[in-house]
Amino acid sequence: MVKWFWQRREQGRKLQLRSRGELGDATRVDFDELAPDIDTFLGQAAYLQLGYFETLSELIAQTPGLGDKEALSRAAGAALTKHEDLVALIRERGDDPTTLMLPFREPLDAFRRATHGTRPQETMLSVHITAGMLDDFYIALSASYEDTGRRVARILQADDDRDAIIDIVVRTIEADAEWRSLLAMWGRRLVGDTLLVARAALRPVRLDVAEEEKVEPVFTELMAAHSRRMDAMGLAA
Numbered sequence: 263m264v265k266w267f268w269q270r271r272e273q274g275r276k277l278q279l280r281s282r283g284e285l286g287d288a289t290r291v292d293f294d295e296l297a298p299d300i301d302t303f304l305g306q307a308a309y310l311q312l313g314y315f316e317t318l319s320e321l322i323a324q325t326p327g328l329g330d331k332e333a334l335s336r337a338a339g340a341a342l343t344k345h346e347d348l349v350a351l352i353r354e355r356g357d358d359p360t361t362l363m364l365p366f367r368e369p370l371d372a373f374r375r376a377t378h379g380t381r382p383q384e385t386m387l388s389v390h391i392t393a394g395m396l397d398d399f400y401i402a403l404s405a406s407y408e409d410t411g412r413r414v415a416r417i418l419q420a421d422d423d424r425d426a427i428i429d430i431v432v433r434t435i436e437a438d439a440e441w442r443s444l445l446a447m448w449g450r451r452l453v454g455d456t457l458l459v460a461r462a463a464l465r466p467v468r469l470d471v472a473e474e475e476k477v478e479p480v481f482t483e484l485m486a487a488h489s490r491r492m493d494a495m496g497l498a499a
Contacts, residue, residue, distance in 0.1 A: 296464045296473060297406035304352050305362030306370070306463055307400050307414060311345035312363070313374050314338075314393050317385060324382045325430075333426030334386075340423040341393070347417045351410070369462070376455050383434050383441070384448050387495075390427045391449055392456045394491055395484050397422070399460045402480050431495045446497040453488060457481060 297303065318338035322331050349359040377388040397418045404411035404418075435442045464477070492498065 296477060297403050298463055298465050300407055300410060301357065301362050302365075302463070303400070303403060303407060304348060304355075304357075304410075304414070305359075305364075306366050307418070308345055308348040308352065308359060309363040309366045309370050310393075310396055310400075311341050311348060313370055314341040314389055315345060317374060317378070317389055321382055321385060321389075330426065330430055333423075333429070336423040337389075337426055340421060344417055344420060344422075347420075348414065351413055351417070355410070370459070373455060373459050377452055379448060383431060383445065386427045387431055387445055387449055388452055390424050390431075391452045391488065391491060392459075393422065393424070395453075395456045395488055396460060398484055398487055399463070399480065403463070428495055431497075435496055442497065445495075446492070449488075449492050449497055453485070457484070460484070 298306075315338050318334055318341060322334045322338065325331050325334060352359045352362055373392075377385075377392055379385040379388060401415045401418050404415040407414070431445060435445065460481070
């Protein structure tokens with residue numbers, strides 16, 4: 263049976279994704295030959311945050327509790343702030359944000375549709391899991407873009423205000439135990455689509471063996487961080 267590179271046992275040094283607020287010389291994979299050009303990097307990152315804002319805004323309308331609505335609005339606001347900060351950075355570089363984001367509208371909208379649940383709780387989990395994994399991935403990529411990359415990392419490491427999503431998921435599970443297996447299964451389904459988005463962001467269409475070994479630690483750590491997020495909600499990854 264063929265195994266994807268994130269399923270195989272990691273060998274050699276392990277990439278440590280930076281924690282929030284940490285921009286020191288963390289051990290990292292050298293993405294210079296694999297990272298996309300700067301316009302692709304910025305366009306994808308900015309449109310992803312806009313998509314999270316749109317999805318969270320939709321969830322506010324579907325959520326009955328006023329307290330939960332207010333909490334979700336903070337998460338939506340955090341995503342919008344990240345989007346606006348990335349857009350401002352793009353403009354500062356002399357580029358048009360719409361032009362940079364437009365090529366990624368169709369594939370990233372398709373990704374949002376694929377990870378949109380039939381129930382609000384599933385979609386909340388989708389935002390928390392996919393945004394967490396892809397923010398981590400883009401922070402890892404950011405080291406390839408010098409000062410611009412450092413600024414993007416700081417933007418993405420800002421508080422996401424998604425604690426409300428964790429609270430809602432935990433309360434849902436506590437109210438009805440059947441939700442635990444359903445959301446755990448949904449969380450596992452999200453991983454494949456999310457890793458495909460991350461893989462598509464890299465420059466080569468296909469990775470050779472040496473390139474695959476180079477990026478393997480990144481995906482290994484993305485999976486480890488995913489497991490920690492699931493565990494924090496009482497869900498099995």
